[in-house]
Amino acid sequence: MTSSRSWRSEEVARNDRALLRAAREVLAVDGAHASVASIAARAGLGVGSLYRRYRTKEELFKRLCLIALREYLDAATEGLAMDDPWExxxxxxxxxxxxxxxxxxSVAGTFELTDEMIELAGQSDRAVSRLVERAHQAKVLRAGVTPVDLELLIEQLSKSPLQEQLQRQGRTELDDAARNARQRVITIALDGLRAVPAGPVPGRPPGYELFAVRWAPSADGAQPPE
Incomplete structure (x- = not known):
């Protein structure tokens, strides 16, 4: 009995992780209009499984936002614990x-923020402000850069149109090249925050095949959705 209950708990947790991951991926492409059916299909589950865990799409979005807010606060707290302000x-x-x-x-403004969300966001904002202030005091951060500048840059860099398009086209043979190219762009952008010259760009120089292959007809002849 205990073993059966434990297995069931593990299955529920596994399905929940799959749903949350799928929801983030579908939201990145479809925005707030992402359908429950698309999210469930992406997770490899039925719509019923989603509704057993989340009664509404809004409830799912709120769960995603809470997780993200905790991750941001954890990351800022860990950054403050590091001796090197730049690191x-x-x-x-x-x-x-x-x-x-x-x-x-894309889901901003689609639901009322809870008290917990507001508190977590405030804690995170204060921690990031301390991170930026500490880096300025150490003269390792470019003069004039504000916490909001940093947050907006992070938001821009967290989306990769190249990877999203290649995934939609099923061009899995370019996964490694696309990840490498994205890491280089992220590093180049973040190095622009330095107050001192940066080091070499990591990874391999990307090739133009990352652009060209997206314009080649799909191998299975699939047409884009109308």
């Missing part, structure tokens, strides 16, 4: 970019 800022930036705030920007 602290970069830790927060990279962790937040991986979290993908751009995928959630």
């Amino acid at each position: 602290g800022v970069m830790h927060y930036a990279m962790a937040s970019i991986r979290s993908g705030p751009a995928s959630l920007a």
Whole structure:
């Protein structure tokens, strides 16, 4: 009995992770109009499984936002615990970019914020302000850069039109090249925040095939949706 209950709990947790991951991915492409059916299909589950966990799409969006807010606060707190102020800022930036705030920007204003969300956002804002202030005091952050500048840059860099399009086209053979190219662009952009000259750009120089292949007909002859 205990084993059966444990297995069921693990399955519920696994399905929940799949739904949350799928919702972020679908939101990144379809925005707030993303359908419940699309999210469930992306997760490899039925619509009924989604509604058993989240009664409404709004409830799912709220859950995603709460998770993201906790991740941002954790990343900022970890950055402040680092001895090197520049590394602290970069830790927060990279962790937040991986979290993908751009995928959630589309749901802004579609529901009422809870007290918990407001409190977490305030804590995160204060922590990021301390990160930026500390970096300025150490003279490692470009003069004039504000916490809002940093947050807006993170939001821009958390979305990758190239990767999204290649995924939609099923061009899996270019996954590694696309990830490499994105990492280079992120590094180049974040290095622009430095008060001192940056080091070499990481990874391999990307090739123009990343653009050309998107214009080539699909191998299966699939047509774009009307």
